[in-house]
Amino acid sequence: MPTSIGLVSAIRGPVILITLGTLIAIDHAGGMRFSRTWPILIIMFGILKLAEYMKGGQQ
Amino acid sequence: MRNSFVGPLVLIGVGLLFLANNFRPDLSPWRLLIDYWPYLLILWGVVRLGEIAFLSARNQPLPKRGVSGGEWGLIVFISIVASGMWFAFDAKDGIRSGRVNLRGLQIFGETFEYPVSATVACSKNPRIIIENRRGNVRLVGSDKDEVSVSGHKSVMGLDKSEADRISERMKLEVVVQGDQVVIRTNQESAATDNRVDADLEVHIPKGASVECRGTYGDFDVTQITGNFEVHSDNAGVRGQDIGGNVRVDLRRSDVIRLTRIKGNVDVKGSRAGDIELDEIAGQAVVEGQFSGNIDFRRIDKSLRFVSEKTNLTIDRLKGRAHLSDGDLEVEDILGPMKLRSRSKDVRVTGFSSSLDIELDRGDIELSPGSSTLAAIAAKTSSGAVTMHLPENAKYDLEAITRRGEVDNVFGSPLARREEDRGGSIRGNNGGPKISLETGRGSMTVTRGGMMSNRMDMSMPKPPKAPEAPKPPTVVER
Numbered sequence: 001m002p003t004s005i006g007l008v009s010a011i012r013g014p015v016i017l018i019t020l021g022t023l024i025a026i027d028h029a030g031g032m033r034f035s036r037t038w039p040i041l042i043i044m045f046g047i048l049k050l051a052e053y054m055k056g057g058q059q
Numbered sequence: 060m061r062n063s064f065v066g067p068l069v070l071i072g073v074g075l076l077f078l079a080n081n082f083r084p085d086l087s088p089w090r091l092l093i094d095y096w097p098y099l100l101i102l103w104g105v106v107r108l109g110e111i112a113f114l115s116a117r118n119q120p121l122p123k124r125g126v127s128g129g130e131w132g133l134i135v136f137i138s139i140v141a142s143g144m145w146f147a148f149d150a151k152d153g154i155r156s157g158r159v160n161l162r163g164l165q166i167f168g169e170t171f172e173y174p175v176s177a178t179v180a181c182s183k184n185p186r187i188i189i190e191n192r193r194g195n196v197r198l199v200g201s202d203k204d205e206v207s208v209s210g211h212k213s214v215m216g217l218d219k220s221e222a223d224r225i226s227e228r229m230k231l232e233v234v235v236q237g238d239q240v241v242i243r244t245n246q247e248s249a250a251t252d253n254r255v256d257a258d259l260e261v262h263i264p265k266g267a268s269v270e271c272r273g274t275y276g277d278f279d280v281t282q283i284t285g286n287f288e289v290h291s292d293n294a295g296v297r298g299q300d301i302g303g304n305v306r307v308d309l310r311r312s313d314v315i316r317l318t319r320i321k322g323n324v325d326v327k328g329s330r331a332g333d334i335e336l337d338e339i340a341g342q343a344v345v346e347g348q349f350s351g352n353i354d355f356r357r358i359d360k361s362l363r364f365v366s367e368k369t370n371l372t373i374d375r376l377k378g379r380a381h382l383s384d385g386d387l388e389v390e391d392i393l394g395p396m397k398l399r400s401r402s403k404d405v406r407v408t409g410f411s412s413s414l415d416i417e418l419d420r421g422d423i424e425l426s427p428g429s430s431t432l433a434a435i436a437a438k439t440s441s442g443a444v445t446m447h448l449p450e451n452a453k454y455d456l457e458a459i460t461r462r463g464e465v466d467n468v469f470g471s472p473l474a475r476r477e478e479d480r481g482g483s484i485r486g487n488n489g490g491p492k493i494s495l496e497t498g499r500g501s502m503t504v505t506r507g508g509m510m511s512n513r514m515d516m517s518m519p520k521p522p523k524a525p526e527a528p529k530p531p532t533v534v535e536r
Contacts, residue, residue, distance in 0.1 A: 014126060
């Protein structure tokens with residue numbers, strides 16, 4: 001039986017990967033440069049870690 | 060055991076890509092990969108997410124990590140290779156866009172060159188329009204009333220016959236329409252994915268005005284009395300000895316160098332490298348984002364520089380203003396100067412008109428060029444401020460640091476006071492208002508600027524030559 005904490009930690013990789021891809025795609029399309037948007041990756045990572053912690057707290 | 064769709068999907072995708080290339084040779088798999096690799100990362104993440112949702116819905120055990128270490132390694136590898144190739148392409152192509160560029164990689168092709176030339180008679184002051192999509196163009200003013208074009212076009216093709224066919228379609232055209240001469244290399248009508256470009260040298264009447272349009276390539280114009288105008292996606296621009304106004308409008312550029320321009324200069328570049336303006340008799344306006352060194356010298360009227368982070372206006376720049384990533388150095392200005400910047404270390408020497416400087420971050424160092432001062436307002440939120448005050452100047456000085464050391468090297472009649480965590484230096488002998496302020500950083504007022512003797516403009520006397528040494532005398536022992 002998968003726990004929700006396991007779910008959050010499992011989706012972390014894919015979500016970071018999608019974010020990374022999106023930021024680079026935006027860069028290539030001529031929008032914001034990746035060199036300026038990369039901190040979003042850290043924020044995403046932090047949010048997911050936080051979600052994991054909150055889920056853990058509920059159990 | 061790990062069961063993932065990603066592996067098989069990648070194999071199927073790679074197979075389809077190369078299959079497509081075999082049926083449609085214009086679809087280069089490399090080009091597709093280079094253009095679409097970020098979307099590949101997104102797709103990868105989505106597939107992974109789908110898998111986890113699927114497992115979760117069926118209450119099956121979830122992997123501990125959604126993306127394994129090995130996969131991250133592969134992702135990093137793909138990113139480095141693809142972005143490296145992308146940059147290389149981008150540099151070659153000069154077009155940054157999200158759309159697919161169907162032009163092939165062309166590592167197999169060969170470049171074939173064809174000479175081009177044409178001469179037409181024209182009026183004394185024609186308007187010359189150059190349309191050359193890719194390639195370099197050099198224009199030189201001459202005494203003859205004719206336009207003469209020489210140069211060559213290059214066509215990339217798998218063999219000579221293919222290149223010949225393409226070359227046939229891109230003919231050099233020189234059309235005279237009244238006062239207007241249009242020079243076209245017709246690269247568009249070659250309608251090919253193969254790479255074509257044309258390098259031209261054009262001799263034009265001295266009195267001509269020139270307008271250049273292109274996508275990728277340099278423009279170099281020398282000795283004309285008319286205007287010079289460039290519109291391009293990516294170009295290096297050089298202009299020297301131009302009698303009229305110069306307008307440069309680029310999306311990207313590695314270098315813009317304009318020397319001895321009689322008229323006004325207007326430069327717009329959304330992503331430009333180095334800029335050099337020297338001896339501009341009119342006013343200069345430079346707007347855009349710049350990554351390289353920016354050098355302004357001898358701008359007779361006003362200079363206005365606007366970038367994302369910096370807004371600078373200088374009136375009558377007699378010496379030089381140099382901007383690099385973190386610094387701004389200004390030497391010898393006659394008129395007032397105004398600067399707003401987010402982050403710059405600023406040094407201004409040899410000024411005699413008013414200064415107005417406001418920085419979010421950065422040091423300020425000021426050395427007036429004469430003892431007759433004008434109003435100075437210099438403020439930084441964070442950074443050291445140093446003022447070299449000429450000895451016999453008249454001033455009403457107030458220098459404040461909210462947090463930092465105050466150092467009164469000038470001495471009396473300036474009075475230093477420590478307040479809270481900062482301090483101030485004040486003094487008034489009936490001169491113009493000099494207001495210096497830093498939110499955080501040291502405040503120093505010293506005696507005499509480095510340029511304080513520049514007013515008389517005389518060179519210091521050379522030192523006396525040392526006396527010739529006496530010949531050695533014989534010493535009796």
